[in-house]
Amino acid sequence: MNKRDSEALASRLASQGYLLTDSEQSADIILLNTCSVRDNAEQKALNKMRMLIGRSKLQERKPLFGFLGCMAQAHGEQLLEEIPGLQLVLGTHRSHKLPEYLEALLTDREKKIADCGGMEAPPVFLKDHIVPEKNSNSPLVSAFVNIMHGCDQYCTYCIVPETRGKEFSRPIADIVDECSSLAKNGVKEVTLLGQIVTSYGKRLIRPSPEGLSPFVQLLEEVEKAEGIERIRFTSPHPKGYGMDLVEAYGRLNKLCQSAHIPLQSGSNRILKAMRRGYTAERFLEILAQLRAVQPSIGVVTDIIVGFPGETEEDFQETINVVREARFDSAFIFKYSPRKYTVAAEMPDQVPMEMREERHARLMALVNEIARESYQQKIGTIQEVLVEGVSRRNVNRLQGRSRCNKIVLFEGPSAWVGTIRKFRIVRAGQYSLYGEPIETEKNK
Ligand code: 5AD
Ligand code: SF4
Numbered sequence: 001m002n003k004r005d006s007e008a009l010a011s012r013l014a015s016q017g018y019l020l021t022d023s024e025q026s027a028d029i030i031l032l033n034t035c036s037v038r039d040n041a042e043q044k045a046l047n048k049m050r051m052l053i054g055r056s057k058l059q060e061r062k063p064l065f066g067f068l069g070c071m072a073q074a075h076g077e078q079l080l081e082e083i084p085g086l087q088l089v090l091g092t093h094r095s096h097k098l099p100e101y102l103e104a105l106l107t108d109r110e111k112k113i114a115d116c117g118g119m120e121a122p123p124v125f126l127k128d129h130i131v132p133e134k135n136s137n138s139p140l141v142s143a144f145v146n147i148m149h150g151c152d153q154y155c156t157y158c159i160v161p162e163t164r165g166k167e168f169s170r171p172i173a174d175i176v177d178e179c180s181s182l183a184k185n186g187v188k189e190v191t192l193l194g195q196i197v198t199s200y201g202k203r204l205i206r207p208s209p210e211g212l213s214p215f216v217q218l219l220e221e222v223e224k225a226e227g228i229e230r231i232r233f234t235s236p237h238p239k240g241y242g243m244d245l246v247e248a249y250g251r252l253n254k255l256c257q258s259a260h261i262p263l264q265s266g267s268n269r270i271l272k273a274m275r276r277g278y279t280a281e282r283f284l285e286i287l288a289q290l291r292a293v294q295p296s297i298g299v300v301t302d303i304i305v306g307f308p309g310e311t312e313e314d315f316q317e318t319i320n321v322v323r324e325a326r327f328d329s330a331f332i333f334k335y336s337p338r339k340y341t342v343a344a345e346m347p348d349q350v351p352m353e354m355r356e357e358r359h360a361r362l363m364a365l366v367n368e369i370a371r372e373s374y375q376q377k378i379g380t381i382q383e384v385l386v387e388g389v390s391r392r393n394v395n396r397l398q399g400r401s402r403c404n405k406i407v408l409f410e411g412p413s414a415w416v417g418t419i420r421k422f423r424i425v426r427a428g429q430y431s432l433y434g435e436p437i438e439t440e441k442n443k
Helices: 001-016 039-055 069-075 078-082 095-107 160-164 172-184 214-223 245-253 270-274 278-293 311-326 353-373
Strands: 030-033 064-068 088-089 111-115 143-147 187-194 231-235 257-259 300-307 327-336 381-389 395-400 406-409 419-427 432-436
Touching: 001 030, 001 095, 001 143, 030 039, 030 069, 030 095, 039 064, 064 069, 064 095, 069 078, 069 143, 069 160, 069 432, 088 095, 095 111, 111 381, 111 406, 111 432, 143 172, 172 214, 187 214, 187 278, 214 231, 214 245, 245 278, 270 278, 278 311, 300 311, 300 353, 311 353, 311 406, 353 419, 381 432, 406 419
Parallel strands: 030 064, 064 088, 088 111, 143 187, 187 231, 257 300, 300 327, 406 432
Antiparallel strands: 381 395, 381 419, 395 406, 419 432
16 A cells, blocks of 8 residues: 555656656655554664665765655654654645645755644545556556545554544545556556455445445446456455455456455454454355355465464464465564554553564464465466566566466566466465466467
8 A cells, every 4th residue: 555655656746847766875855655554664664764864964965855654644743853854744644745845845955844634534545657658668567546545443453543544435436537547558457455445435335226335336347447357456354245245256257366354363352352343253254255256266364463462372263263264375463562552552462572483383384375375276277467577587577367376487578468378387485387378368
């Protein structure tokens, strides 16, 4: 989501005459878009800013420095006092003011601005995308599209409702327009984005007469966008996986066979303390329903270890659910107490060494199951959207299968932006290696 916000702002600035640079050394303006979800993300951003400002003191070039995003929102004006040399702190509902503020700050280099207001009103949804020139060797193939901002769920560990504010959704027509115009620029795949996409449109749109939730109605409309061939979304909430969404996986041809469904914990006691609103049994039932509709669906999850009060028995329940769920991969996080959250005040905070030890144990299990799931793909045929040159090996191209696995292969750069079929011949820990197969579509 931060990547998308950064792209939109960079594109907005570029349209106003600013030039984007890959190098910090040559920048006149350096803006860090920050995350607050765990303390280490905040510390990374603070250290990076201090390092950049420190380095600029030894240089002739004195860039303008600013913080954007959730950490800016959570800490506000006090960042200007804590970090001398910082000129701008811009909150999550104020990013559309960036061009105006930059102009003021560039005119008066002594001036400082902190604006973290507007949290009660809907944020301005920026539609700007960075579209490379025609014939570029890295065309825009896959794009993120915001469908909503904010979250009303208030899970007890999570700072997001504080930093992103209440849920606000965009109208369906606006979203479909953005997808269609991306398709005209060569985009084949859209990932619909929001903090809790399954709550999309809940105050804006009624369920349809057939009982389809607003989110599924949106999926149906994006499915009709000409030129878009694949649809993904992130992040959903398990409580949003009604049968309407499960069945959409069978009905909508463009909806990819992949899902990122956050489990957070396998212990019902901890899920309740997290205020998640489902049980481990219900979570496993959703997986079974999805796999009944799409047996090859790739499922990824998020898990927090060491939530306050988590005992070894609770942790074992998470291990059991992970064994049963057989995720293709999982993001595992050590619980990080966050300001403004209920869990930060709970007794029985789990010592850091224990969080680290559980993190390592769970990671080993997740990696073992993932290895097996990748190995099982050997010999299968996968449809791949070719995204570009592999980051690790410039002689290879890479793309993603419909089940969201990275597939690497050799081929001409003209394949970038096309959808092609590959036979999987080898599997790495988190990637597959393919050989092209001759089909009508590939020719
Ligand atoms: N500590 C650790 N992980 C967290 N997440 C959210 N808040 C916290 C926290 N306080 C994780 C959740 C969420 C992911 C984006 O970050 O697993 O799904
Ligand atoms: Fe945070 Fe997601 Fe819970 Fe919302 S649903 S409070 S974003 S973890």
